[in-house]
Amino acid sequence: MAFQCQRDSYMKEFVTSVESCRPAELKQEVNGKMQTFKGFNVMLQDTVLFPEGGGQPDDHGLIGDVPVLRVTRQGDGAVHFVSSPLEEGQEVQVKVDWERRFDHMQQHSGQHLISALAETLFGYKTTSWELGRQRSNIELDTLSVKPAQLQVLEEAINEKIRAHVPVNVQLLSIDDPAVDKTQTQGLPDDFAGPIRMVNIEGIDANMCCGTHVANLSHLQVIKLLGTEKGKKNKTNLTFLVGNRVLKYAEKKNNIERSLVSLLKTGPDDHVEAVDKLQKSVKLLQKTNLSLLRDMAVLIAQNFKNNPQRGNFFSLHKKDGDNEFMRIIANEINTEETLIFLTVGEEKGPGLFVLAGPSGAVAELGPQVLEMLKGKGAGKNGLFQGKANSLARRAEVEALVQQHSKHLFKREE
Incomplete structure (x- = not known):
């Protein structure tokens, strides 16, 4: 039916x-x-x-x-x-829902046209296709498609659209001479028909159940976005048809206008402007990391030079990383000091380091991990990991400090 x-x-x-x-x-x-x-x-x-x-x-x-x-x-x-x-x-x-229907008609008829010309021009057969929500893909039976071939294919496709080529749908009985037996392969043995043939005049004739446009001009335009490696020596070709091309162009135009405002340059200079920004950011990051390392050494030295330093050291810094905390821990004698360090948002996620005598660190590590809702591990007097929440940091600090008092009091 x-x-x-x-x-x-x-x-x-x-x-x-x-x-x-x-x-x-x-x-x-x-x-x-x-x-x-x-x-x-x-x-x-x-x-x-x-x-x-x-x-x-x-x-x-x-x-x-x-x-x-x-x-x-x-x-x-x-x-x-x-x-x-x-x-x-x-x-x-x-x-x-006409907007959805017409979109599907455009993408499906577009797929038939792309597949037909890809095979005619280069011998690339279509092995499958996907009509996606935003863009669609055709799987071609080839290892790769060269950029020059992609350009030739896109030009040929849009030339056919401009030529107003009719698209006709026929319902044929399975024994009709117009039905090519090779096209009916894969149909159930008891299939009685009718067979629905979609014909793009002079270009393609294919058995298909989908909804299609009546003329290639209704596709408006087709844009081939590019290719990527597919499964089993195949190539996936991504494309847009009709209204999707217009929406794509509008989206890119809005992005371009935003970049003009942000970069203070015209569209032709965006790549150069972004390249300069990236280089500047990398230089700043390198400088910032160097300063952060120097700061870690100074923080550790300041603690060691304090005659009233005690046997416990704790620090939280919003900006920092694992290396920043490890430098501090390495600079301080952890055999004589329990150290608890954190970096990140005060009540959000972050990183932590617990360092000191190996026995104390092994005992406290799992408790710290649980209180910070984190993941981590430790050995040889160093326990470190990720904290999902630093909201209980003050409680952890009090726990470690209290433990240090008992630990070093016993040692005395």
Whole structure:
């Protein structure tokens, strides 16, 4: 069966009737996590909403005023998942989310055109494709595509778009002479048809269930974004079609305008300006690290030169790193001093070092780790790691200081 959406991909509304409505559940990813929704599976006499298939995602839309959250194929019918029940036998109006539908039409027809010309021009066959939410990919059966080939391919593609080449859809019986047997390989043995053929006049003829534009001019423009290495000696080609190209250009334009404001230079000078900034930042970072190391040595020496220094030293510094803390610990005699050092946000994440007599450090280390909700390890009188929260730093400091009093009092 060919659905109404396949007979006329440009139809936005359609009146049909409800054949069945059954309670169901739908598992969908929301913000990276799978959630289960309770609702109903609705079968219609016919539908203007495309069920997922042929590499193309399903349509969204409404049945009456009830949102359709998912459309899937079941045999020769389509199942619409909705949140509210619909009465069996009632006549309903089905509306398609046209912006989503037309976007899918552009990307799918664009894929057919790109694949056809990639094979015609260079012999690169398409082995699979993905219609993504923001950009789409074609997997080509080749180790690589040269930049010059990519340019030739893009020019040839857009030339066909400018030529207003018609795109026709035919429904053929499986024994029709117009059906190439090689194209039907992979169909079930009991498949009875009809077979749906999408023809880009003079360019390509392919068996396909998806929704397509009626003329290549409706693609507007195609932009090939580039290639990257794929699986098993394949190459992935990333592309945008039609309205996605316009959105991409608008996004890049906004970024360019922001960079003009930030860098105080014209677009042609952005790369040079950023390169100079990066070099300046690296120099500043190198200088800052050197000063930080010198500061660590001075902090340790200042403590050692204090006649009333005692046997405990603690320090927190917002800006610092592991090396900063290790320099301090190495400069101070840890056999005679318990040292607790932290760097990072006062009540946020950070780094810590606990140093001193190996027995005391081994005993205190796990407690410090637990109080700072961190991860770390230690040996030979040095325990260090990451703290998920420094909110209890003061408590840890008091614990280590109290331990040092008992430790060195016993030694005396």
